[in-house]
Amino acid sequence: MPKSKRERKIHLTQTNKKDRDHKTKIINDVRDAIDAHTNVFLFSYDNMRSSKFKDVRIAFRDSKIFMGKNKLLQLAMGKSASDEYADNLRSISKLCSGSVGLLMTSRPEDEVLEYFKSFTSDDFARAGSVASRTVKVKQEDVANHPVSMIEQFRKLGLPVEVKNGKVAIMGKDEHQLCKKGQELSTEQCKALVHFGHKLATFKVEIKCRWKEGDYVEF
Structure with a gap:
């Protein structure tokens, strides 16, 4: 009992x-x-x-x-x-x-x-978490954003410029936002949100x- x-x-x-x-x-x-x-x-x-x-x-x-x-x-x-x-x-x-x-x-x-x-449920990663995969953005990804985003992108670590009236990655065709296994910074997490990449799973x-x-x- x-x-x-x-x-x-x-x-x-x-x-x-x-x-x-x-x-x-x-x-x-x-x-x-x-x-x-x-x-x-x-x-x-x-x-x-x-x-x-x-x-x-x-x-x-x-x-x-x-x-x-x-x-x-x-x-x-x-x-x-x-x-x-x-x-x-x-x-x-x-x-x-x-x-x-x-x-x-x-x-x-x-x-x-x-x-x-x-x-x-997939979700955006938080700062301090580990990237589950490598994420890269291409020229067409940044070109879809307004030129007014230039300074904000630069603060997030993206090497961008205005080229032919559009946002462009400087000197290359793509930029790596994060690498698999890497601890994510606040800036990287914000950049991943901008480009719609959800690396976390709740x-x-x-x-x-x-x-x-x-x-x-x-």
């Missing part, structure tokens, strides 16, 4: 009253969501953009999603057998680090797994599931 939910006794030290109240509310919200739903899934994500994750929130509007504040999520679930909120929640708690979140839902497990398996991966004391890793 699984043990019952533990008492909502929360120890938050070295914080002022306002912070304590806020943190206590988050912890209680997590526990309320555990009580209200059948399954708890932990997911990881890459190249997060709030505009992209909005689709996930809409798809699971009957469920509850928590992201960020991993330490509070761990406190809510418990870190050991002696303080976990319910049997085996500590198994999920130990994985709450880095870019992860929790999904509390009563949807069937296979439905949840199928949704996230097919959920990917995806969410389900890592494990908890259900009434039963814990499974995927």
Whole structure:
């Protein structure tokens, strides 16, 4: 028999009253969501953009999603057998680090797994990410832009000039915006946006599931 939910006794030290109240509310919200739903899934994500994750929130509007504040999520679930909120929640708690979140839902497990398996979206890369491929622009690519873009392109590292009334790459037929495996700068990312090259893929991966004391890793 699984043990019952533990008492909502929360120890938050070295914080002022306002912070304590806020943190206590988050912890209680997590526990309320555990009580209200059948399954708890932990997911990881890459190249997060709030505009992209909005689709996930809409798809699971009957469920509850928590992201960020991993330490509070761990406190809510418990870190050991002696303080976990319910049997085996500590198994999920130990994985709450880095870019992860929790999904509390009563949807069937296979439905949840199928949704996230097919959920990917191409997006523009952010500064500091690594280029997934080499990208080059040709004369016709820059010629499609107005001459007023010259100074902006130069600030982004493109060697351009005005030639025959059009924007042109200086002294060659093409210019390399980035190289595969290279860490991207802010300027490179802005240039990639200008020319419509999406090098990042936003995806969410389900890592494990908890259900009434039963814990499974995927």
